[in-house]
Amino acid sequence: MRKKVYVTAGYNTIYFGSGRKEFDPNKPMPSFEHYLKDSADHTLAQIGDLPIDEGLIGSFMSGQFIKQANLPGFLPFMIPNLRGKPCTGIEGACGTGGRSIAMGVRSILSELSHVVFVTAFEMQNTMKAVYGADLLAGAAYYNKERKLGQAFFFPGLFAERAEAYFKAYGEEHARRGMAKWYEQAILNARKNPHAQEFHNCNKELFALGMSAPNPETFIPFLNAYDCSKVSDGASSLILLSEEGLQRSGLPKDKVVEIVSLGEAEDDITQPPENLTQLSTTQLAVEKALREARLNKEQIAVLEIHDCFSITALLALEAIGFAEPGTASAFILDGNTAANGTVPTNLSGGLIGFGHPTGATGVRQMVDLWQQLTHKAPNQAALKTPYGMMVSMGGNDKTVTAIVVKSHS
Amino acid sequence: MKLDDALTQVAVVGAAGKMGSGIALLLLEKMAQLSVEESNQQKRYSLFLIDTNDVALLDTKKQLENQILRYAEKNINHLRKLYSYRSDLISNREVIDTFVSTARDMIYLDSDLIHAKKANLVFESIVEDVEKKIELFKKFMALQENSKYYFSNTSAIPIKTLSTSSGMDGNLIGFHFYNPPPVQKVLELVSPPHTSPELIKLAKELAAQLGKIVVESADIAGFIGNGYLIRELLFAVELVKEMQKNKHISIEEAIFKIDHISQSYLIRPMGIFQLINYIGIDTVINIAAVMTRYLNDPRFSKFSRAEISYKPSPLSEEDSNIPTWKMLVKNKDAKKIIRSHLEWLEKQNSPDAIIAKKMLHHLKKIADELIHLGVIRTVSALDIVLKEGFHHLYGVEEIYHAQKSLCDSRV
Numbered sequence: 001m002r003k004k005v006y007v008t009a010g011y012n013t014i015y016f017g018s019g020r021k022e023f024d025p026n027k028p029m030p031s032f033e034h035y036l037k038d039s040a041d042h043t044l045a046q047i048g049d050l051p052i053d054e055g056l057i058g059s060f061m062s063g064q065f066i067k068q069a070n071l072p073g074f075l076p077f078m079i080p081n082l083r084g085k086p087c088t089g090i091e092g093a094c095g096t097g098g099r100s101i102a103m104g105v106r107s108i109l110s111e112l113s114h115v116v117f118v119t120a121f122e123m124q125n126t127m128k129a130v131y132g133a134d135l136l137a138g139a140a141y142y143n144k145e146r147k148l149g150q151a152f153f154f155p156g157l158f159a160e161r162a163e164a165y166f167k168a169y170g171e172e173h174a175r176r177g178m179a180k181w182y183e184q185a186i187l188n189a190r191k192n193p194h195a196q197e198f199h200n201c202n203k204e205l206f207a208l209g210m211s212a213p214n215p216e217t218f219i220p221f222l223n224a225y226d227c228s229k230v231s232d233g234a235s236s237l238i239l240l241s242e243e244g245l246q247r248s249g250l251p252k253d254k255v256v257e258i259v260s261l262g263e264a265e266d267d268i269t270q271p272p273e274n275l276t277q278l279s280t281t282q283l284a285v286e287k288a289l290r291e292a293r294l295n296k297e298q299i300a301v302l303e304i305h306d307c308f309s310i311t312a313l314l315a316l317e318a319i320g321f322a323e324p325g326t327a328s329a330f331i332l333d334g335n336t337a338a339n340g341t342v343p344t345n346l347s348g349g350l351i352g353f354g355h356p357t358g359a360t361g362v363r364q365m366v367d368l369w370q371q372l373t374h375k376a377p378n379q380a381a382l383k384t385p386y387g388m389m390v391s392m393g394g395n396d397k398t399v400t401a402i403v404v405k406s407h408s
Numbered sequence: 409m410k411l412d413d414a415l416t417q418v419a420v421v422g423a424a425g426k427m428g429s430g431i432a433l434l435l436l437e438k439m440a441q442l443s444v445e446e447s448n449q450q451k452r453y454s455l456f457l458i459d460t461n462d463v464a465l466l467d468t469k470k471q472l473e474n475q476i477l478r479y480a481e482k483n484i485n486h487l488r489k490l491y492s493y494r495s496d497l498i499s500n501r502e503v504i505d506t507f508v509s510t511a512r513d514m515i516y517l518d519s520d521l522i523h524a525k526k527a528n529l530v531f532e533s534i535v536e537d538v539e540k541k542i543e544l545f546k547k548f549m550a551l552q553e554n555s556k557y558y559f560s561n562t563s564a565i566p567i568k569t570l571s572t573s574s575g576m577d578g579n580l581i582g583f584h585f586y587n588p589p590p591v592q593k594v595l596e597l598v599s600p601p602h603t604s605p606e607l608i609k610l611a612k613e614l615a616a617q618l619g620k621i622v623v624e625s626a627d628i629a630g631f632i633g634n635g636y637l638i639r640e641l642l643f644a645v646e647l648v649k650e651m652q653k654n655k656h657i658s659i660e661e662a663i664f665k666i667d668h669i670s671q672s673y674l675i676r677p678m679g680i681f682q683l684i685n686y687i688g689i690d691t692v693i694n695i696a697a698v699m700t701r702y703l704n705d706p707r708f709s710k711f712s713r714a715e716i717s718y719k720p721s722p723l724s725e726e727d728s729n730i731p732t733w734k735m736l737v738k739n740k741d742a743k744k745i746i747r748s749h750l751e752w753l754e755k756q757n758s759p760d761a762i763i764a765k766k767m768l769h770h771l772k773k774i775a776d777e778l779i780h781l782g783v784i785r786t787v788s789a790l791d792i793v794l795k796e797g798f799h800h801l802y803g804v805e806e807i808y809h810a811q812k813s814l815c816d817s818r819v
Contacts, residue, residue: 130481134499147498151484216485 015354095393097361098400177328179209262288
């Protein structure tokens with residue numbers, strides 16, 4: 001990076017939906033205004049009265065889920081200090097969070113801003129999942145793909161990837177890796193009070209992860225436990241330049257430094273060349289590691305985009321932690337556990353923490369910041385000062401990989 | 409008559425009632441799916457819902473619309489496949505809205521039978537009254553414009569009586585759904601001699617397409633379900649009287665205790681008297697009266713209202729060693745646990761256990777009587793009704809096996 005960019009003051013609201021004990025679809029739920037205010041208030045509480053230069057707000061489908069567009073207008077609502085300042089809305093499907101952070105980094109690097117508020121959110125419980133599935137299908141090439149897709153479109157897309165992966169490398173072993181992934185996601189979520197699966201105390205997690213898929217009522221090749229759930233939630237953080245950090249008066253052990261961005265976009269109109277690979281993810285990660293002058297073994301903690309358990313396997317292979325077809329063994333051998341070689345998704349990830357689509361990338365950064373400032377609810381013992389997140393939008397189309405460094 | 413063609417014009421009489429509206433929903437789901445198929449686009453589907461209470465019919469239609477919406481949401485995978493030829497229907501919402509709208513448009517409401525004269529298939533689900541049913545079928549015979557088949561939802565009245573008295577001549581079949589029709593899997597099929605073979609074939613095909621498990625009953629009053637229920641009720645009343653006499657307690661207390669024993673020791677979802685009250689005392693008294701009349705056996709009405717009225721008592725005793733129905737209903741080891749329980753029960757000599765054993769032994773006697781009368785050919789027919797209709801966790805065959813296993817172990 002040409003200049004220093006720091007992250008601080010992160011906050012994740014409760015990621016709300018089925019799984020949380022307070023969730024009842026027949027009762028009124030918190031509004032989007034509540035989530036926006038909640039995340040902003042908790043971020044602001046960490047930076048005192050530091051003036052903010054710019055606001056960025058990410059969301060994937062608020063125009064449909066809550067019939068609300070012109071989201072930049074909500075930034076001054078969240079932070080009155082932003083009134084009269086530049087505010088921008090960002091969208092990149094499930095990769096919205098990563099893109100929002102990347103845009104904030106650009107503002108810092110361009111020196112147009114020194115203190116940038118970045119927030120992202122999504123509200124998906126406003127409708128039944130059968131209808132939400134249509135909206136989420138907008139992350140793919142809707143006109144060409146929706147009609148032929150499964151009723152639950154995105155699970156259907158990744159079910160195709162699972163099918164191809166099973167054919168190439170064997171279903172039984174892959175299935176065990178996916179079940180283990182689910183188990184780890186929930187065990188991690190149990191340590192994060194704001195996680196959607198925080199209240200999940202089921203004793204048979206691995207067995208659930210091994211459940212047979214039901215193509216009649218859902219999709220083939222993936223079961224319900226392979227899939228992240230429908231969620232509401234928001235996350236926010238502050239990006240600072242070196243000058244912004246000085247203005248804030250915050251000590252360096254309260255920030256992490258963004259050392260590199262790896263950004264890659266693929267043509268949404270084209271199907272994946274190889275269903276068993278996340279080639280855009282691979283490209284973005286390579287760029288991020290190259291710019292950071294690191295190899296993957298130097299990453300102490302990882303947040304990957306496990307919208308589905310199969311995606312986690314593919315992401316680990318795309319990053320290079322496992323050879324093609326061996327991610328299952330990598331997981332089953334305990335490498336991604338808190339005491340493993342690369343602790344991964346200690347937040348619970350998308351499956352355990354929840355996946356309000358637009359918010360997730362910012363949530364990943366908040367979790368990395370917590371880990372690297374040693375304040376995480378599920379703190380790992382970190383072997384190096386580096387962490388990496390991978391924020392993915394659509395079917396491996398919009399990818400942002402970010403490497404961060406601890407100063408604690 | 410081919411079933412798919414017959415299902416283009418259907419009538420349900422008594423459609424505003426609990427059973428009638430449930431039958432209407434099942435038929436509506438089926439007809440709506442048929443109407444969506446590409447090959448059926450030129451056919452016109454009509455579901456005539458007839459009831460004397462035309463105000464209640466409006467509520468029925470609203471309920472059906474809500475239920476068909478839920479059905480569409482639950483079966484979206486299937487509907488997307490059905491609608492695959494419709495390039496204009498892309499999203500789930502478009503598919504669901506179109507399906508619901510199609511279903512809604514095929515419903516016609518009226519209190520006058522004349523509007524159902526075009527129906528190919530008529531489902532009767534009016535009050536369980538022999539004379540009223542005969543009068544209804546006679547009216548249909550007078551209206552008849554084209555050949556049609558009739559399905560009666562009676563749970564006890566011999567079909568031959570209805571058919572002969574109304575001049576239906578083999579065009580009427582007993583097609584008894586359990587309550588509620590959309591949920592309960594079992595269906596009693598009653599086809600007296602001289603029932604049209606085509607109607608029997610059509611009825612079986614329809615039952616299969618509606619996802620029902622068909623149990624065939626001879627045309628003997630009470631059929632299988634009520635044949636079992638009323639006989640067990642009579643026995644339970646005897647046990648109540650015996651307990652009253654022996655323990656010097658009130659009839660309410662005795663009913664409560666016998667009910668509790670039948671629920672806990674026999675591991676049932678409800679005790680026998682709770683079940684009777686759930687079905688409705690008047691309904692049960694009515695059924696018993698039909699069986700008395702058509703079996704020419706006065707014992708079926710040998711009970712009073714007071715002798716079958718259940719009142720919950722605060723003095724319930726918990727039998728902590730006995731697994732409950734609720735614990736076992738989704739338990740994959742239920743079969744094994746129940747077998748152990750039945751074997752254990754056979755060895756018990758407490759007053760409550762003795763009563764429970766008497767009820768089990770009487771259940772075997774009921775099975776024997778139903779076979780002897782020709783209502784069923786084998787015990788397995790009764791067992792299907794007990795398990796799928798009454799949600800018992802075991803049938804008579806399991807009782808036999810448990811007792812045999814105990815005998816074998818004693819040898």
